[in-house]
Amino acid sequence: xxxxxxxxxxxxxxxxxxxxxxxxxxxxxxxxxxxxxxxxxxxxxxxxxxxxxxxxxxxxxxxxxxxxxxxxxxxxxxxxxxxxxxxxxxxxxxxxxxxxxxxxxxxxxxxxxxxxxxxxxxxxxxxxxxxxxxxxxxxxxxxxxxxxxxxxxxxxxxxxxxxxxxxxxxxxxxxxxxxxxxxxxxxxxxxxxxxxxxxxxxxxxxxxxxxxxxxxxxxxxxxxxxxxxxxxxxxxxxxxxxxxxxxxxxxxxxxxxxxxxxxxxxxxxxxxxxxxxxxxxxxxxxxxxxxxxx
Amino acid sequence: xxxxxxxxxxxxxxxxxxxxxxxxxxxxxxxxxxxxxxxxxxxxxxxxxxxxxxxxxxxxxxxxxxxxxxxxxxxxxxxxxxxxxxxxxxxxxxxxxxxxxxxxxxxxxxxxxxxxxxxxxxxxxxxxxxxxxxxxxxxxxxxxxxxxxxxxxxxxxxxxxxxxxxxxxxxxxxxxxxxxxxxxxxxxxxxxxxxxxxxxxxxxxxxxxxxxxxxxxxxxxxxxxxxxxxxxxxxxxxxxxxxxxxxxxxxxxxxxxxxxxxxxxxxxxxxxxxxxxxxxxxxxxxxxxxxxxxxxxxxxxxxxxxxxxxxxxxxxxxxxxxxxxxxxxxxxxxxxxxxxxxxxxxxxxxxxxxxxxxxxxxxxxxxxxxxxxxxxxxxxxxxxxxxxxxxxxxxxxxxxxxxxxxxxxxxxxxxxxxxxxxxxxxxxxxxxxxxxxxxxxxxxxxxxxxxxxxxxxxxxxxxxxxxxxxxxxxxxxxxxxxxxxxxxxxxxxxxxxxxxxxxxxxxxxxxxxxxxxxxxxxxxxxxxx
Numbered sequence: 001x002x003x004x005x006x007x008x009x010x011x012x013x014x015x016x017x018x019x020x021x022x023x024x025x026x027x028x029x030x031x032x033x034x035x036x037x038x039x040x041x042x043x044x045x046x047x048x049x050x051x052x053x054x055x056x057x058x059x060x061x062x063x064x065x066x067x068x069x070x071x072x073x074x075x076x077x078x079x080x081x082x083x084x085x086x087x088x089x090x091x092x093x094x095x096x097x098x099x100x101x102x103x104x105x106x107x108x109x110x111x112x113x114x115x116x117x118x119x120x121x122x123x124x125x126x127x128x129x130x131x132x133x134x135x136x137x138x139x140x141x142x143x144x145x146x147x148x149x150x151x152x153x154x155x156x157x158x159x160x161x162x163x164x165x166x167x168x169x170x171x172x173x174x175x176x177x178x179x180x181x182x183x184x185x186x187x188x189x190x191x192x193x194x195x196x197x198x199x200x201x202x203x204x205x206x207x208x209x210x211x212x213x214x215x216x217x218x219x220x221x222x223x224x225x226x227x228x229x230x231x232x233x234x235x236x237x238x239x240x241x242x243x244x245x246x247x248x249x250x251x252x253x254x255x256x257x258x259x260x261x262x263x264x265x266x267x268x269x270x271x272x273x274x275x276x277x278x279x280x281x282x283x284x285x286x287x288x289x290x291x292x293x294x
Numbered sequence: 295x296x297x298x299x300x301x302x303x304x305x306x307x308x309x310x311x312x313x314x315x316x317x318x319x320x321x322x323x324x325x326x327x328x329x330x331x332x333x334x335x336x337x338x339x340x341x342x343x344x345x346x347x348x349x350x351x352x353x354x355x356x357x358x359x360x361x362x363x364x365x366x367x368x369x370x371x372x373x374x375x376x377x378x379x380x381x382x383x384x385x386x387x388x389x390x391x392x393x394x395x396x397x398x399x400x401x402x403x404x405x406x407x408x409x410x411x412x413x414x415x416x417x418x419x420x421x422x423x424x425x426x427x428x429x430x431x432x433x434x435x436x437x438x439x440x441x442x443x444x445x446x447x448x449x450x451x452x453x454x455x456x457x458x459x460x461x462x463x464x465x466x467x468x469x470x471x472x473x474x475x476x477x478x479x480x481x482x483x484x485x486x487x488x489x490x491x492x493x494x495x496x497x498x499x500x501x502x503x504x505x506x507x508x509x510x511x512x513x514x515x516x517x518x519x520x521x522x523x524x525x526x527x528x529x530x531x532x533x534x535x536x537x538x539x540x541x542x543x544x545x546x547x548x549x550x551x552x553x554x555x556x557x558x559x560x561x562x563x564x565x566x567x568x569x570x571x572x573x574x575x576x577x578x579x580x581x582x583x584x585x586x587x588x589x590x591x592x593x594x595x596x597x598x599x600x601x602x603x604x605x606x607x608x609x610x611x612x613x614x615x616x617x618x619x620x621x622x623x624x625x626x627x628x629x630x631x632x633x634x635x636x637x638x639x640x641x642x643x644x645x646x647x648x649x650x651x652x653x654x655x656x657x658x659x660x661x662x663x664x665x666x667x668x669x670x671x672x673x674x675x676x677x678x679x680x681x682x683x684x685x686x687x688x689x690x691x692x693x694x695x696x697x698x699x700x701x702x703x704x705x706x707x708x709x710x711x712x713x714x715x716x717x718x719x720x721x722x723x724x725x726x727x728x729x730x731x732x733x734x735x736x737x738x739x740x741x742x743x744x745x746x747x748x749x750x751x752x753x754x755x756x757x758x759x760x761x762x763x764x765x766x767x768x769x770x771x772x773x774x775x776x777x778x779x780x781x782x783x784x785x786x787x788x789x790x791x792x793x794x795x796x797x798x799x800x801x802x803x804x805x806x807x808x809x810x811x812x813x814x815x816x817x818x819x820x821x822x823x
Binding site for chain 2: 006008009010011012013014015016018019020022023026027029030033034036037038063079082083086087090091093094095097098100101102104105108109112113114117121122123126129130139142143144147148222223224225226227228229230231233234
């Protein structure tokens with residue numbers, strides 16, 4: 001375990017620029033949301049938000065390009081590779097905990113808060129808040145139907161969600177096939193199977209968008225529809241954002257493969273994306289089970 | 295940026311020293327520079343949050359409203375808490391980790407130096423955004439640092455949106471910082487530095503970093519749900535839609551309790567470095583210290599609802615969280631026992647860092663005992679939300695976490711600057727702080743037990759005497775921290791030359807380096823026997 005060749009980069013302008021971009025993004029988002037809620041003009045908010053977002057994307061592009069160049073010019077030792085592996089693993093763990101907060105919310109609401117509100121269980125005294133309220137899940141009739149009109153219908157798990165499950169799980173297999181092809185040095189197969197993975201991910205997103213459209217326009221299932229809608233959208237919404245990010249990452253490594261990057265021995269960038277993709281997939285299995293089926 | 299790349303290529307052996315000008319600090323990838331940035335930032339936040347605390351104590355000097363309006367008082371308690379937790383204590387520990395972890399394990403730098411810079415530079419922007427809420431319409435957040443819903447949702451000022459995004463930025467910074475620490479410790483140890491040879495400061499940070507990665511995302515989750523409730527019509531924390539305000543508290547404290555240990559485990563590590571040095575004995579029970587930190591970390595995930603005993607939990611919940619909380623006293627007791635056993639029959643001397651460490655052991659233990667009292671669910675119904683709670687957590691945070699940071703600064707300053715500290719001034723700072731801290735916080739136990747609620751600008755006449763005593767103590771403590779600033783600046787500018795070992799009884803890789811430590815610590819890894 002020698003540290004003799006561990007690469008310590010010289011000064012870099014990326015981090016400070018990225019901090020400024022993140023600040024603009026956050027400040028813009030805050031401005032925008034406050035303006036929306038107050039019914040004020042949203043111009044400044046949008047401007048700052050988009051400026052920050054654009055800057056951040058450009059910076060990440062440049063920063064990663066820097067890293068890719070360093071990697072391809074052989075500046076990284078095996079030890080560096082391990083640092084990246086630890087970094088990505090712990091990042092994914094942090095993402096797991098982010099989703100854990102929302103899953104925990106779902107379980108708590110379903111198994112404790114709503115039954116108590118309906119007069120069941122040890123804290124059933126809460127029923128005196130809305131007498132006559134009955135606990136049920138999915139919660140179609142909320143305690144205050146005027147402020148939070150419950151959904152008229154919910155999404156059947158056996159149509160689009162089942163299809164989406166099949167799509168995502170197969171995409172985990174296709175990305176693994178691509179990885180195998182990379183290890184064997186079969187470039188055309190990598191390109192093919194990565195493209196298939198990207199298409200599977202993209203079609204998942206299209207179906208998910210269609211499901212949201214249906215929910216909003218035909219089922220009355222919205223963010224305002226009480227706690228069922230809230231948990232449904234926060235879980236599937238953040239998952240959808242992660243699939244979007246994952247698909248973008250897959251497209252980037254696909255382009256890198258086309259440019260001839262990655263060798264059979266050294267391809268951590270590829271593996272990191274694959275790990276992330278598997279993570280997104282596993283979260284979906286949890287969603288399918290706990291949000292849609294049960 | 296192509297030019298940077300060209301520079302990279304010729305620079306694989308990182309022979310470069312510090313750059314000149316402001317660019318050194320803005321663009322740096324050096325763990326010592328970044329450590330210094332963290333520490334200076336933390337000091338600035340400590341003084342800012344401290345000024346707010348003094349404003350609070352000035353108002354509470356007498357019953358009645360004298361200086362500020364209740365609305366502004368609430369903003370001060372909220373900002374004081376947030377700034378001290380996220381701006382002073384946490385960045386100070388990250389700064390110490392940045393400076394010391396690579397030197398202690400024989401690494402050339404942190405594992406991911408550019409990300410390290412990003413972790414730091416997010417912070418000034420996040421705090422600029424949070425502090426700017428003081429000047430917004432409706433004022434700054436006024437719902438307490440625990441920001442319980444619906445105070446922080448339905449009844450919050452509009453600035454809460456910026457508060458939420460500031461918390462998101464701090465979370466991103468903390469997670470990246472923690473990933474860096476873990477990757478460094480797991481991957482960059484010198485040959486022969488096995489896990490069970492790691493200095494305890496490093497061990498404590500390894501476990502702290504794990505806690506950070508586990509719970510900062512949960513904090514991000516809870517503020518996101520707040521944001522949705524405020525702006526997008528969801529009902530997570532609103533029973534009218536089937537949600538539950540108590541849910542907020544559960545998710546918040548699932549973050550909040552491990553967060554408490556994030557602010558004390560590195561302190562344990564620091565104390566475990568300092569006491570053996572000045573007792574001139576090896577640390578008693580090294581392995582049990584490591585296991586104790588690990589058990590505390592695991593237990594920290596199972597005790598969150600002891601902050602919520604009075605909110606209306608099922609009986610089984612009250613009992614479980616009461617017993618689980620009391621269990622924490624066991625590993626904590628092991629640690630205190632081991633520190634005392636290390637000193638037993640040691641050749642002790644009482645330099646400034648040792649004084650702070652000793653005060654830590656005694657005063658932190660007082661805070662631990664009041665915590666044990668609060669853990670008793672039926673008794674907590676009396677103590678909940680009183681000044682007794684304020685006394686408890688200030689005892690573990692001020693003479694606990696803050697004293698350990700002071701101890702660490704005095705202990706390692708000679709290694710950082712190459713100059714010994716001025717012992718006389720250090721001791722004056724210590725004694726003023728020690729006396730001040732106890733005058734401030736000890737009377738709070740009494741007013742709390744007598745029923746004075748926390749977070750109020752005015753109070754019943756019966757609490758007047760103890761409150762004025764506490765306020766006097768707060769000003770003694772607060773003003774004596776200016777001595778700390780003075781001592782640090784004097785030590786940077788000059789003073790007696792420090793030897794490499796600095797302290798006669800010090801052991802560890804960091805003391806094998808020259809003082810001041812060179813810009814790049816170990817370009818060739820040392821071999822640990």
